[in-house]
Amino acid sequence: MFGGFFGGLAGGIFSGQYRCFPVSFIDKNEAETGNKIFLPSSALDRLASLHIEYPMLFKVESRSTGRSTHCGVLEFSADEGMAYMPYWMMQNLLIEEGSLVTITSATLPKGTYVKLQPHTKDFLDISNPKAVLEMTLRGFSCLTRGDCICLHYNNKKYYIDITEAKPQDAISVIETDCEVDFAPPLDYVEPQREERPAPAAAPSSSADAAAASSSAQPEETEPEEPKFLAFQGTGRRLDGKAAVGGPPVPVDLSRGGARRPPVPALPADSQAKPSAAGATANGTAGKAKAGKVVFGATGNRLLDKQQASNGAKPPASKPEEAKQEDPKFKAFAGKARSLKD
Template sequence: MYFEGYGYRGSTFEQTYRCYPASFIDKPQLETGDKIIMPPSALDRLASLHIEYPMLFEVRNTAAERASHCGVLEFIAEEGMIYMPYWMMQNLLLQEGDMVFIKNANLPKGTYVKLQPHTTDFLDISNPKAILEKTLRNYSCLTTGDSIMVAYNNKKYYIDIVETKPSSAISIIETDCEVDFAPPLDYKEPERPKPTAPPTAAPTAEAEAEEEPMFTPFTGPGRRLDGKPSKDLDASGSSPAKRQANATNSVQPSTASTSQSTAPRKTTGKLVFGSGGNQSSKETDKVLVRNSFDPHGTTALVLGFPASHVVPP
């Protein structure tokens, strides 16, 4: 039976085979590693070339431009055919009976590999390190970009080979290799709680009133219109509260009476200041000053008209 590329040439092993999954042969252990089964003729050719052990191969799907690396388990396949793990066929985008190119390869011993599980379920295993070490004993080499399968407790876990050192393909046979893990593909970082700022209470009208400077009118000392010292108001610049008390006490009914009134008129809330030293008998000489109080307790002096023109409050 002749297949395209069947036969040997040159000083290296290069061969094209039809590939089939391991389910086509009674070798279930193939699925737990990266080793393939080749025909006996391949062993003869490899022996004649004095290929060093362990035998490692580059596996390439030329049509899809995908490549990986593997080892060999046995040489018992039919001529022109090879059997490989199904997960490897998935990496290479191969279907049953597709043609695959095989070439022997020499890979350096690995010193570092970074793995990334597909799901967080792999981290739920009680001892993932021990499971991984046991699984990798069935592997000969690792290639950056591949996805290997780890079987445990009747479940399959897929892990990506994110990075390998010192090259993109390494041998892991009898070597001490540092293993690092990247976060799983479906891992989501928990959202950090946002700091809650304490609610700022809106300033009340009273608080604003306390903060804003208040305007206090008529804070100066009271003075008479005729220039003489005042007897009713404190001219020494006392406090507004004291002046308010003095002003309140000074608001008393006037004893003066007008010539036009036949009966005494009540003048509560008014202060009468004369133009001279003594009170004049003329009403036109009298000036009324209305004594009113502002909301802040200070006395407001409002000049008025002559008494004959002032309407009683």
């Protein structure tokens, strides 16, 4: 019969069968953060007559699936023959809405140790998981080994498995100091360590040493390309003779300019004879033998003086040379004219 209820006294133990529904059916969604259920008021009357110890803890068992868990009670406001519990508890029992469950009173020892294992490594990103866990477990009366509880934090659900509990598989967590340990998340992957290459061994024989030395020798360098040579033509002096000097010097354009070629030293006999130019760098005339003609007006006057001392007349200047002289400027060189003319 739907909604049937069976209760009895068996050595001070409460037991009854109820139709199970999620707490969302009675608009009690806040109860999803714990493991406390809603029972009808008739269950409270029977528990009071049995003198059940507080806090009231119960064992919920599904005979169809053979799974069981433990819980507490939040209110005695459910309809007769019905029990409302969080939906995650129904998922642990593998039951659907309206399934028949057996609820029995239980006495559980206070827990001393519990080990939890998150499903995802996102739980490790919480800044203070201990505080979040303490706040969440306030809605729990007991924990059972093998259950999967749900933690609600920051608008996100975190599923955690209870892998171990002491001193029994089902413990009470009300007013007790319980040690909590965490196992690696189910999707956690151990980072792989990069293996460093082993150092190369030293050569053990003379042949290996020779091979190592031959490999260490530098390769032959390629011949350099010919550089740019400035002024490759032959030089000529003003008198038409070949200029004295060495071959052209290569210029390295990559260094930003040409390099002045070295001035070759003149032979001993040529140092005594001055060049046809006969002028030094400061503009003064160089030393010359008597009877030689040097460029410049000074050289001609010296020659004229030498010839005059010898009794010879200086040669008459050619008319062409006179023409080449620039006429000096003469003021008022024109013919005079009067106003009458």
